[in-house]
Amino acid sequence: MTVYRKWYCTCTGEPIELTYDEILEDEPVMPVCEFCGASPSSDPRKTIIYRDEENWDD
Numbered sequence: 001m002t003v004y005r006k007w008y009c010t011c012t013g014e015p016i017e018l019t020y021d022e023i024l025e026d027e028p029v030m031p032v033c034e035f036c037g038a039s040p041s042s043d044p045r046k047t048i049i050y051r052d053e054e055n056w057d058d
């Protein structure tokens with residue numbers, strides 16, 4: 001079982017899932033909102049939220 005953390009930005013009034021680029025080894029990549037540019041580490045307007053989703057496929 002794997003837990004995936006999905007990030008969302010609520011700047012448009014509803015949660016928009018943030019997109020990651022390809023995740024490289026040893027190089028943590030932060031998702032960025034394509035609308036306002038906020039990310040989990042740079043969230044001045046507190047619009048970033050996340051949900052943890054479990055994947056039981058593996």
Ligand SMILES: [Zn+2]
Nearest residue numbers: 009011033036
């Ligand atoms: Zn946003």
